Amino acid sequence: MQKMKLKCITCGKEYSAKEIRYNCDCGDLLEVIIDFSLFNRTSEEWKQYFDNRKDKFAFLRYKDFLLPDLPEDKIITLGEGDTPLYQANEKVQDYFGVKDLWFKHEGMSPPTLSFKDRGMVAGVSWANYLGIKKVACASTGDTSAAMSAYAANSKTIEAIVLLPEGKISFEQLAQAISYNATTIGLKTDFDGCMKLVKDLTAKHKIYLLNSMNSIRIEGQKAIGIEVVQKLKWDVPDWFIIPVGNAGNISALGKGLRELFDLGIITKIPRIAGVETEAAPPLYKSFINNWAELKPIKAKKTIASAIQIGNPVSFKKAVRELKYFNGVMEQVSETELMDAKTIVDASGISVCPNSGTALAGLKKLVKKGTIKPNEKVVVIITAHGAKFSKSIQEYHENKENKFANQPKIINANLNSIEKIIGEKK
Amino acid sequence: MQKMKLKCITCGKEYSAKEIRYNCDCGDLLEVIIDFSLFNRTSEEWKQYFDNRKDKFAFLRYKDFLLPDLPEDKIITLGEGDTPLYQANEKVQDYFGVKDLWFKHEGMSPPTLSFKDRGMVAGVSWANYLGIKKVACASTGDTSAAMSAYAANSKTIEAIVLLPEGKISFEQLAQAISYNATTIGLKTDFDGCMKLVKDLTAKHKIYLLNSMNSIRIEGQKAIGIEVVQKLKWDVPDWFIIPVGNAGNISALGKGLRELFDLGIITKIPRIAGVETEAAPPLYKSFINNWAELKPIKAKKTIASAIQIGNPVSFKKAVRELKYFNGVMEQVSETELMDAKTIVDASGISVCPNSGTALAGLKKLVKKGTIKPNEKVVVIITAHGAKFSKSIQEYHENKENKFANQPKIINANLNSIEKIIGEKK
Numbered sequence: 143m144q145k146m147k148l149k150c151i152t153c154g155k156e157y158s159a160k161e162i163r164y165n166c167d168c169g170d171l172l173e174v175i176i177d178f179s180l181f182n183r184t185s186e187e188w189k190q191y192f193d194n195r196k197d198k199f200a201f202l203r204y205k206d207f208l209l210p211d212l213p214e215d216k217i218i219t220l221g222e223g224d225t226p227l228y229q230a231n232e233k234v235q236d237y238f239g240v241k242d243l244w245f246k247h248e249g250m251s252p253p254t255l256s257f258k259d260r261g262m263v264a265g266v267s268w269a270n271y272l273g274i275k276k277v278a279c280a281s282t283g284d285t286s287a288a289m290s291a292y293a294a295n296s297k298t299i300e301a302i303v304l305l306p307e308g309k310i311s312f313e314q315l316a317q318a319i320s321y322n323a324t325t326i327g328l329k330t331d332f333d334g335c336m337k338l339v340k341d342l343t344a345k346h347k348i349y350l351l352n353s354m355n356s357i358r359i360e361g362q363k364a365i366g367i368e369v370v371q372k373l374k375w376d377v378p379d380w381f382i383i384p385v386g387n388a389g390n391i392s393a394l395g396k397g398l399r400e401l402f403d404l405g406i407i408t409k410i411p412r413i414a415g416v417e418t419e420a421a422p423p424l425y426k427s428f429i430n431n432w433a434e435l436k437p438i439k440a441k442k443t444i445a446s447a448i449q450i451g452n453p454v455s456f457k458k459a460v461r462e463l464k465y466f467n468g469v470m471e472q473v474s475e476t477e478l479m480d481a482k483t484i485v486d487a488s489g490i491s492v493c494p495n496s497g498t499a500l501a502g503l504k505k506l507v508k509k510g511t512i513k514p515n516e517k518v519v520v521i522i523t524a525h526g527a528k529f530s531k532s533i534q535e536y537h538e539n540k541e542n543k544f545a546n547q548p549k550i551i552n553a554n555l556n557s558i559e560k561i562i563g564e565k566k
Numbered sequence: 567m568q569k570m571k572l573k574c575i576t577c578g579k580e581y582s583a584k585e586i587r588y589n590c591d592c593g594d595l596l597e598v599i600i601d602f603s604l605f606n607r608t609s610e611e612w613k614q615y616f617d618n619r620k621d622k623f624a625f626l627r628y629k630d631f632l633l634p635d636l637p638e639d640k641i642i643t644l645g646e647g648d649t650p651l652y653q654a655n656e657k658v659q660d661y662f663g664v665k666d667l668w669f670k671h672e673g674m675s676p677p678t679l680s681f682k683d684r685g686m687v688a689g690v691s692w693a694n695y696l697g698i699k700k701v702a703c704a705s706t707g708d709t710s711a712a713m714s715a716y717a718a719n720s721k722t723i724e725a726i727v728l729l730p731e732g733k734i735s736f737e738q739l740a741q742a743i744s745y746n747a748t749t750i751g752l753k754t755d756f757d758g759c760m761k762l763v764k765d766l767t768a769k770h771k772i773y774l775l776n777s778m779n780s781i782r783i784e785g786q787k788a789i790g791i792e793v794v795q796k797l798k799w800d801v802p803d804w805f806i807i808p809v810g811n812a813g814n815i816s817a818l819g820k821g822l823r824e825l826f827d828l829g830i831i832t833k834i835p836r837i838a839g840v841e842t843e844a845a846p847p848l849y850k851s852f853i854n855n856w857a858e859l860k861p862i863k864a865k866k867t868i869a870s871a872i873q874i875g876n877p878v879s880f881k882k883a884v885r886e887l888k889y890f891n892g893v894m895e896q897v898s899e900t901e902l903m904d905a906k907t908i909v910d911a912s913g914i915s916v917c918p919n920s921g922t923a924l925a926g927l928k929k930l931v932k933k934g935t936i937k938p939n940e941k942v943v944v945i946i947t948a949h950g951a952k953f954s955k956s957i958q959e960y961h962e963n964k965e966n967k968f969a970n971q972p973k974i975i976n977a978n979l980n981s982i983e984k985i986i987g988e989k990k
Contacts, residue, residue: 197620220913221652226645226676231721250676251911252650253953268843276986297655307974312962318955319970322911326985330977341979347987355790454933487746489644489677489719527679528951530740535742537737546743550731553754555765560748562700562726564770 145180145210148356150174151457159211160272162347164354171458172356176210178404185405189375192367200224200364201263205339207367207400208360209264216271218296219536222259223254223364227372227519228490238500239507242517244378245485246369249493249525256316256493256524257365257390258288262351264361266292268298269349276348278302280332280339282310283447284524285375289351290321301492302348304328304335353389359527362390363397370407370520377409379516382506384499384523385415385424385470386448388459394521395462413434413468415459416502418443418478421451424459428470432460444475444532447495447524469511473501475541479536482526483544491526499523567633568574568603572596572780573924575881583635584696586771588778593974595882596780597820600634602828609829613799616791624648624788625687627922631791631824632784633688640695642720645676646683647788650941651796657659658912662924663931666941668802669909673917673949678741680917680948681789682712686775688785690716693723693773700772702726704763706734707871708948713775714745726772728752728759777813778878786814787821793943794822794831803940806930808923808947809839809848809894810872812883818945819886837892838936839883840926842867842902845875848883851893856884868899871948872921893935896927900967903960906950907968910957915950924957 146159150166151173151484157163159174166172183191195203200223202562205212230243248257266289269277277495279289286303305320307327318325328335336352343350351358370377381398383391394413401407417425420441427433437452453459473481481504482497492500499520506512526533537545551557559565570583574590574596581587584600590596607615619627623649629636637767672681690713693701701723703713710727717725727742731751742749752759760776775782794801798965805822807815818837825831841849845864853859861876877883886892897905905928906921916924923944930936950957961969975981983989 215629221650221671221674224648231719233721247645247676250645252671252674253915255679255949291913291915293913294911295655297657300986304982305972307972312958313954315972316957316961317915317951319972320907320910320915320950320957321913322970325970326974326982326984327972328977328982329975334977338977338979338982342982342988345979346983348986349987479872483744486744487718489715489717489745491677491715491741491744525679525951526744527741529950530737533740533744534736537740546730546746546749548731548739548743548749550751551753552759553762554753555762555769558728558750558752558762558766559770562724562748562755562772564766564772 145177145178147175149175151461153291162272163312168418171354171455173354173458174360178400179485180205185515188406191523192371200368201361204364204367208363209268209357211266212271215269218292219263220259220291220295221249222263223368225250225368227369230487234485234488238504238512240503240512240518242515244519245490245522246269246365246519247490247522248365249522252289254284254287255528256284256288257362260285260364261358261361261519262288265351265355265358266296266299268357270296274299274347274349276300276302277351278304278339278343278348279351280335281352282314285352286323287317290318290323293323294321300324302326303337305481306331306335309333345483353387359389359393362393364393365395365521367401370401373526375407377407377411378519380412380414380512380518381521382414382416382450382503382518383521384445384495385417385459386450386453386495388424388453388455391415392455392458392462395466399462399465408476410466413466414471414506415463415468416471416473416499418445418448419472419474421449422472423451423453424456425470425472427460432464445478445495445498447484448498470505471502471505473498473505477501477504479532480543485538486526487544492522493524493526493529494532495524496522567604569601571599573599575885586696586773588774595778595879597882598780598784602824604858605630612828612830616795624792625785628788632787633692633781636691636695641687641691642694642716643687644683644719646687647675647792649674649792651793652914655912658909660910662928664927664938664940664942666939668943669914670789671914671946671969672789673946675714678708678711679952680708680712681786682708684788685711685782685785686716689775689779689782690720690723692781697722698771698773700724700726701775702728702763702767702772703775704759704836705730705776705779706738709776710747711741711745713749714742717746717747718763724748726750728763730755730759733846742924748929751978777811783813788800789945790821791817794825799831801831801835802943804836804838804936804942805945806838806840806923806927806942808869808872808919809841809873810877810919812848812877812879814947815839816879816882816886817819819890823889824885834890835885837890838895838896838926838930839887839892840895840923842869842872843896843898845873846896847875847877848880849896850895851884854865856888869902869919870920872922893930895926895929897922897929901925901928903956904967907960911968916946917948917950917953918956919948920946924973
């Protein structure tokens, strides 16, 4: 019996989950609705069920909660998930002003080191279930890497990546290329690529895997449930998450809401989304009492993955933020890189986009929105090793607060001893 | 009661494990000897013990087998280990000529994406146990990244990294810098740095964490035991591993030997070590009936982590290779990059150094040394995302067998359809 369907978030019109469709006839976004009542499990039975499946990989462990209609033999997994939940050390706690501080590090996820793997195990497996032979997206970074890796591993699915020619370095491309995606550089900008990938997937049996695909987003719910299972179904006071296209904050909220509805968690956390000052459309809506989206032209930011002025999942995100008594914050380039660097320097390498969430935490503590004794989980979305240029630029500039520069000296013991304070 | 001691691999002289020492008085290498009899466990009890600890992080799960004398409260962990054991897909099986083919992917290890994390959780935790405040190494790549991350997380231990100034790009440095290591560029070459780090650590209470440190090497035994536990204590016919300084192949062999001695595994696998043609000192010894080491000047290779002509752990490695009826192989730059690229293209991104092991597998199958029906586990030592330059160089050159180049076209649907074969 089918447990999933697609439903318009505005007009409520319903479609079969197996229908390949990204928008309602009315034009608005769709979301996956799961009829959990068909499982006939109490909240205790749900917890037991997940706890008994700890030795399974994350997507399979939570499949009933993510994509129950997906047959197990259609799953294409690359061992994604089960990422570390790091506790911040004292130095980091002091910097941010909260003691009970945790980092859910999705940048440690196999295979491509970002939270996109959570979505793509869902999206590409679903494509596999539907018998689709081609998947496409218009991303140039983490999204294309993750989509390409899963497609590559399937053997039967071709990945097609569209990107603006001349605006992308080969290094940024390296992952999609190495995962054997058909990589097409178009003489246009990113918006031009996005339009063409929509046209392409509308016309042919090619599955669109940008974040407007609601099946893909379901996979990302695993991040939140993994946190609360690790905490023995206890719930932190706050989740902090960087916001770009607003897909991930929507997935986090939807998942936690469903867990609460099922009684698996019994407390509603608050959620803080954080944008950069270069691209703050949700922040602007928030300070105007959740006003309607006014798309803006995103300025250049080192947090390139969230340089988005017209977020696709705006409506979904606002709905979740309202439900979770959420807030939005915006941060400067300096704030986000300082925050990133402090966490890096505790042995936990994070991407600049996650630095945004971290800097937002600091501001919200200072404002008194987040209390020093509250339990806070920050979602880290990618590994810092994928963004070494940002590390280079920060540390090369002595003006930066936490810049750590190499000391260049002559090759003798005496000189080394002086630097490290061992000179007697 | 102390269960560990240090013992010279040549003259047999013994030292306390708590003594800070890297060589015997006779000048040769030391190794850790664990008196497993003091645990009083049968082989079944050992297996049960490890199986019951599956919910613990890898280093703690195996601590009795790695560093039994280390108190638990001295461990500095960053969630390392529990890396995926990937099964190769059919396309990859076909390329290498073996069906039962697995990749133990240490490049997916938190926090720094290489097998060095396995060694550094041991080495830095041991330094913490000994009350040491400074650790040092002379590496420029994965070793310094891992050492720096663990030291950073400890809060009390400073990391000192020595490297040859002007011979290292800032990008290579990015990780050690971001993990807040004291990074010293010396006006000398790598050998000069190695000599100075030895002098420095001999003179001061600074702990040397290059691979001549036998405590660190014990941590790397976790890789082999994790493989066989995952296989329900079954043992593959072959382990294939890239060889540079020969520390990791020594650790793999020592760990498997100890597991066999304890009856935890009941079969001896074979081990194949693989070097590049640019730096094949162990291969040369092997084809000369395990002749004594003749240090060579390593030529430049894209597998930069194993560009080593005078491997520190030569004697240990040869001992293990003899015990495991092992072989050595050497491969060309083209062979290793082709092999890497084929595995990348299956959705599993690997470093060029691991490409060496992969190419060696292909050659050994062709030679008949490895049979097509044998079960083979290749140790992948780091994530490909840390080596995007090698990806770029390979795919940019059309001459390369599996080069995947972006197609640059005008921004219209028609042109895209032509490329992806959807033009009706």
